[in-house]
Amino acid sequence: MTAGFSFSLRATDGAARTGVIETPRGEIRTPAFMPVGTAGTVKAMLPGHVREAGADIILGNTYHLMLRPGAERVAALGGLHAFMNWPRPILTDSGGFQVMSLGALRKLTEEGVSFRSHIDGSAHMLTPERSIEIQCLLGADIQMQLDECPAIPIEKEAARRSMLLSARWAERSKRAFEEKSAPGQALFGIVQGADYDDLRAESAARLLETGFDGYAVGGLAVGEGRAVMFRVLEATAPRLPADRPRYLMGVGKPADIVGAVARGIDMFDCVLPTRAGRHGQAWTRNGPINIKNAQYADDPAPLDPASACPASRDYSKAYLNHLFRAGEYLGPMLLTWHNVAFYQSLMAEIRAAVAAGRFSEFVADFRAATGESVL
């Protein structure tokens, strides 16, 4: 493992794990949820509030940052941490997922992906090497290999070709990382293989041979449904080394997270809490509510009077309802803050439950509160 970066398991409960990732910029308690700071900001939140909510690490998007303001510009301004006033760990994706989503605007070859910017139409090329170079310019503490992320369903032969391309890109990413990275930075490989267990196994074996500081499970949460996702995790997680963090990319709803922890996952990211917050959806222990509904217009209760988060505790549902109806900035600001704090509380409860050996009780309570089964 890269010097200065380490992962210590503190406890396990069934397949569920809790531990700590140590980085030069601070520790990350796992299972961890990373709020998404797409373009150098967790949308509608102050970085200090993201931290106070309990986040140890946030995610930045290479694709967005390379286009605007530009990786070289961020580097000249002292790196992404200084730029966005977030001194703690940052994980960046490779940019691949967003680039692949450009459809007709991109072209995939062995070398990498050429594409046109969605902002100004300018031409760019993302290769495994350039992705790592950008992530190093940003100063990301945890960097991700460039991969291809096909949608499910996909024919098996196509899935294998894609997985093998990602495996070759993993090797190239690692070589580039060894050349360019700073001490204490880490590189994660990404397991692909769609919903084919044997392809997932082959992908994992190839990545392990190359060797990474952590392993992500990619290509899920792309519409395949929760049952398929959980089955892939059950087939994949046991093939990943116990002493490395496991990251399920782009997931998810609280039930997805609880179910994935039960299957051995340590790290998560998703735009859901922030995006939902901007659109008036608040997560509660019993599931999501739409604060814009008329039923809240006269409701004097806050979202969670027992919360340590001011957004959850100090404003009535009636006020939040009013802010959204009036189109006020403060509505998205408060509801994003609430949702980010809600997710961090969920992770803290998961960690405590695993540490105490009572994760199955936690899952049962979760099911009772939300009606969602995750096993």
Next chain:
Amino acid sequence: MTAGFSFSLRATDGAARTGVIETPRGEIRTPAFMPVGTAGTVKAMLPGHVREAGADIILGNTYHLMLRPGAERVAALGGLHAFMNWPRPILTDSGGFQVMSLGALRKLTEEGVSFRSHIDGSAHMLTPERSIEIQCLLGADIQMQLDECPAIPIEKEAARRSMLLSARWAERSKRAFEEKSAPGQALFGIVQGADYDDLRAESAARLLETGFDGYAVGGLAVGEGRAVMFRVLEATAPRLPADRPRYLMGVGKPADIVGAVARGIDMFDCVLPTRAGRHGQAWTRNGPINIKNAQYADDPAPLDPASACPASRDYSKAYLNHLFRAGEYLGPMLLTWHNVAFYQSLMAEIRAAVAAGRFSEFVADFRAATGESVL
């Protein structure tokens, strides 16, 4: 003066004054600038940050609040202070200014103004009595009489007719206030008369006869220009009692404020710092800058490294430029916060200068920094 509400002059320097208004919800240091919280929120700011920036009092708009969420609803939810999580003093306007701006949608009679909501077209009537009733439902600490606010230029006869109507409404407002208000709440009358010194004098004399806790100068900052505004203040302020606060409504730019303080004004409100902040304009000691300009894209300096305000101190101009270019919420959030803090620092410096008997040096320094003459 209303029991529980008082104004103490602490020092004067020429016509400039500094003092303290005491209310049951806390004191207001004067000269004071009130950030505008139109619809129950100082746009894009947390109330705690408004306070930390130095604001002792904010302004709420009766017109907006009566339409949405509705004054009776706010009252049922505990009043505007509890509703918006701002426990300190609030001044509400009468609603008249916004209603008069509705043009063809409103009709003025001796009784009051009937109008249709800009939100849903519903019919409403605002009278002096209803305006006070709404302000009492909201729980405003300082309430304003309903008045008519004609544009300048206006023929003298029309200006006098309008001023006399406002004076009759002032009397009706006071009777309603005496019936409905809670202990410690205060009512201000509003001097009208356009740019006719003798009408302003007559308006002030009529209001003094009725008797109010404070006196506002209305009908300015409506396009008449700074020279006319200052001349009207010079004619009007000396006719107002020294032991009552004087409030210049809807003003203004820093130079307007400094010039009005030099002419004996104690209180101000304006949407400028918040509206400008949402649109990328940051106020600095040398005047406003547009943070979206390309020249800031690589500027590592914050807006004010010596400020106690995190928004001014902890984020580079390059980052703020990026946030506005990317259309991120955090751009308006930080720039509004910066501008509100800038205005509050300006007021603190004005108060200190008047208290120390060096207000003319302050005005000279202000002119040297901004190039704007206010005398």
